[in-house]
Amino acid sequence: MQHYAGLDVSVKETSVCIVDASGRTCQEKKVVSHPEDLVTILSNPALSLERIGLEAGPMSQWLFDGLAKAGLPVFCIETRHTKGFLKPSQTNKSDRNDARGIAHMMRVGLFKNVHVKTLTSQKRRALLTVSLLQEKAIALENDMRGLLRNFGLKVGVVSAGTFEEKVRELVEADADLLEIMEPLLAGRRKLREEFAKLDKKVVHEAKRDQVCKRLMTVPGVGPVVSLAYVATIDIPSPFHNSRSVGAALGLTPVLNQSGESKRIGHISLCGDAMMRSLLYEAAQTMLTRLVKWCWLKAWAMNIARRHGRKKANVALARRLAVVMHRMWVDGTEFRWTREAAGPMPV
Known part of the structure; x- marks a missing residue:
């Protein structure tokens, strides 16, 4: 019979819950938050683990890497999605209940997988x-x-x-x-x-990074912004559309729609706060310090005339994220004129 495990990770201990395909709880235990201790309990030959889930968090990359190297079918799952799944069904929130809920998410396949960054990107992020x-x-x-x-x-x-x-x-x-x-x-x-x-x-x-060198051809983008972008995105392939990068970095407005009511609010502010801040600074540099004219600055200046400088900065930060992703995928440098740039994702 197939089994599914949920891990609720804290600094000292991790709550482990293992359920079978029928939803029956087979094992619940707390172990030290270390890959070796988790591998020991999850490598039980009596278990046929199909999926193991743990929430994205400060220790998730380290634990994920250790479990993956041991050949275990581990998935790192999106925190907000997990919270939305568990909260309505929980009267009392505890580590044990969270681990049990994650195990059932793995059993029914109702989870959103999160890409775990490579070791190189993690080190760059630390730098x-x-x-x-x-x-x-x-x-x-x-x-x-x-x-x-x-x-x-x-x-x-x-x-x-x-x-x-x-x-x-x-x-x-x-x-x-x-x-x-x-x-x-x-x-x-x-x-x-x-x-x-x-x-x-x-x-x-x-x-010395070829992708960063290409991204630095964008006006306003320097070594820090380019390296942070590469470390944050890590692998461009999960984004099937370049426009989705802006949403992933929290630079798109929140939509609240119900019936005839439709309200567009402030940007979502989800995702990487440091990358969002750096993109905003790069946009501000392009608008205020760039002497040479380019199609991207002209586009942002038109927004500034209609909606103000602050909204133009945010819009340009989002557009920079989209353009940089497209440059990364296509292997091209920044094109200063609209004709040379061709149709670009907005």
Whole structure:
């Protein structure tokens, strides 16, 4: 008889539920959230596992990879879809009930499979957290500005390179303040140095990747945006239509329709928040800093005249995601004129 398993993963333990084809619960157990422990319980020769399901989450990629390497039929399932399936039927939410619900989803085949990214894309994604160092450095600078302001000392508008020199100039006459500022300046200096190192690594990684090099021919798209896009999409083939990339990144409006009522709201904001933010910045760069004219900027400027700059930025961010996917699939570079570009997905 065929069996189906549901895994509800938490940081320390994973609830495992195994049901048979008739829906009868065969086994329920909690094990350590580690691939080896899960393989041990799921590799029971008495079981004929047809499908194993676990929700997409922070640990799902690691666990999925371990179970897949062991030859188990594992599926990573979409979190929102799982929540929509389980919530109406659950009076009490618990790890045990969630695992049982996922097992039944596997049994009836009512689940939405999620693509698990390759190890290369996961490492690139980790590398792109370099922006956190810059954010921490800026936060530390703002804290230092606030501390000095209490003593009537104003740093003012200075570049990142002259910030430390300006602070030292302000506190050089006060030994106590200088002693307080020294460790803060040292911490900021270290953050800036490490950010510069990782930033160079991001640029190097983007320049040696052929797909990233093609994507960087799009105006406004640099090494960070191109590398983040490749790491986020990972494999372009699951998107049968380039237009669906915009929806996957949460850049399409939410539709609420019932009978004669039809309301189009704000963008859905689902998917990768960092990629969405980077695309918005790339769109803003194209609209405000790009000197050379291109058909994509002209299209966005027409939207800005009718609906305002903010909506134009969002629309252009979505269009950039679509165009970049089409370039990736076709193996082409960006075409500056509409005639050269031909019919492009909107």
